Amino acid sequence: MMKKLTEWVEWIGEGKLGPLDAAIALAALYCAFQVLTSSLVSHLAGTSVSIDDAEQLIYLPYLWAGYGGSQPPLYTWIVWTATHLLGTSVMTLKIIKYALIFLALFSVNRAVRRLGFSSTTAAAASFGLMTIAQILWESQHTLTHSVAALAFSALALLTLVRLFKSPRPLNYALFGLVAALAILAKFNDIIFLFAMLAAGLSIREFRPAILSRWLLLSGVIVFLGLTPTVLWSYQHPEAILARVYKFGIDQPHQDFFFVRANGLRELAEAIFNFSVLTAVICGASFAAERLNPTARLSGSNPGEKFVGRTLAFGLAALMLLVLVSGTTTIRDRWLMPLLFLLPAYAAIRAQLLGPRGKEVRYHIISVGLTLAVLAIPVTWYAQAMGGKGKSRTVRLDYLALLSDLQADGPVGTILASSSWIGNFRLVDDNLVLLNREVPKFDALLRQPAVLVWLDTDEPETEILDRLRQTGYSEAGQVKTVAVPERFGGAEGRRVSFVRLKKQQPANPAAPD
Template sequence: MKYSMKWDEWLAESRIGPFPAAIVMVAAYLALQTVILSILATWAGTGVGVDDAEQLIYLPYLWAGYGGSQPPLYTWINWLAAQLFGTNIFTLKLVKYSVLFLAACSVFAAMRRFGYTKATAAAAMLGLFTIPQIAWESQRALSHSVAVVGFCALLLLAMANLIERRSVIAYALFGLATAAAILAKYNDVFLVLALVAAVLSLRELRGAILDPKFAISVAVAILVLAPTTYWSLMHPADLLARGEKFGIDLQQRRMTAAATGAGKFIMATFNFAVLPVLVSALAFALTGFRFSERHPKAPTREVLLWRTLALGLAMLATLVLATGVTEVKARWLVPVLVILPLAMAAYMERLSPRGRDA
């Protein structure tokens, strides 16, 4: 246990050259995955999965939108990488793990910008890898869902920067991050709405949104989204191509559909959150933490994370019940539940000293 604590302290507090040790460790892991999986896929002749195959089809083209109901940002990034490294499996892996590295760095930087310690920022960043959809599914098969993780984390960093600085550049960057998140996956709009609503609900922070300069964010987001929005309006069949995956049956009774959708939503949330929660509970248990003790009130920065999480889940649940959706997959909740490891790390810091050990 003592050895583990020393390793944890080094990982959280030390630097390797100019970079935090935790960032370097994640970079090394992702670089290793990029190389090893590219070699294995080529050597074993396994090729690529459905999602990566779709990317290979679109790689020669730089369009404002693509078929399959998917937004274009991830394909744009693959197109750019292909200009440098060619159209091959290595390019696909490089993009995927670079976007995951963007997520890790953005989470670390956002937590530091919110005023948390290096240890808490490292715990939040590494906590991303307790999420099955990130630790396994995103590396095994997914494409656009990887972009969700990367650009939702970047959106959170942009908001943290906006709250701290409130400069013209900060507002412009938040607008750009908002557009990037939506162009990564359309359901990222739920994180945008939940994050803005959470900030507005907190007296200490709402001035950042009520500031007239917030119009800059809105204008930048609209400008960046305009080409793809126009393309989508001109190609409605492509935009709605995979609508059947939501399991909406107009012949089904409304109450029956709502009950089915609610059950699937609860199960998807459970499947997403169970591992991060169990890992955190184990960490608390190993440090001998007692929840019965009196603890400090949550600071605004922590409330923001929990409130964003709660509002986002409430919006998604309302949509499921209102539209008759009967199929909900855990990965569709990534834009909101990606906040969970960050909120739990913030909670741990507040419950020092045992919480910090956890």
């Protein structure tokens, strides 16, 4: 049995499936399997999508240069395009997510190969991504923009490595395009791009490509690609700054040095939380073969230097950003567009440490694949059950709830504080769905409109304030219904709603 498993892992690292490397083919099969099965689970269970995907459904009708909630636009552009081609469905959303996950796996694999390392090292680098909890679990379960950030960071890595090996104008143009897309996927991808360029500049073999005048072409394409979103952000500062509070920057009464120390501590905790599982798995793999991953290498390898220095420059840039900005809140998933290189660096080091390093890479492949397979039923469960609080909204019967909302007449607009109402798009594609972060709120709101909220007697004050600024108020009595909930109790989920009316302006004073 063990011999068969060993042979199978060796085939994944070194074999072929048709014209493709076995690792790439297997990654494609895994992602396709997850698209089909998770969509089937959703269909059979009668459930919808998580909060992050529901947010995309709110913005689905609009192709703008930017969107609300401090979020970049690329993922929403991809959703807009895919749904116009394939229709609005849970399967379409799953296709988008797993296509991006596959793009990350593929790009890391090809980048490591182009840096001159073996197919086994490339397989370990890509399947090693599945040792990262934010990729193994969160990316499959709930994330959207962060998945795009991972995919286009990995693609930017591949295009830059391609440029190093073949510094032609076309490759500079391609790098500029992908760099712009990476920034539009997640604004913090700028840090990763800076780290890669700084790393390339520090390495003699790659320096000419960075210093080439053709890099200006990359810069021009990045500028042109970002200009519409930059202009839109300038015109909609409230949308781009909506979630700045998440960084914990505004602490005017705290000591300057205390705030910075607290920010560095948060960064260290985020790095630990992000990398601990990967570090334990890779460390145990090296230990099993009695190899020291930090041992001094006998020769200089530019590829190993590039990956290692990209990580080092990126972490240094993050530390500097924390010190300058006073950020005191850092979430581990924000580090994904940089620290996804950790498994690749471990696999590269393993190859350079000699013959026993091949076994280290086999261990990483084995554990990564095992974790990926074990995650499958858990992702199915999450698709059917959601989580706690608002995450349970995947289990609501939205058709029944829409029927309740329309009991007193048609509904054109549904509003709520949170993005869970995006799931109504899967029931009626013609509805206007708004939360308080949607830009052009005033212009989009159309009557008849209804405000909806969960579990409490009163809606959140933020959405009420936004409505009053727009000139709307409650019309009539609040109604509360028990909405059927898949896999829930017989009592259902408590949902309250009230119809809205446009306030009439006061009559001007009569002339004397």
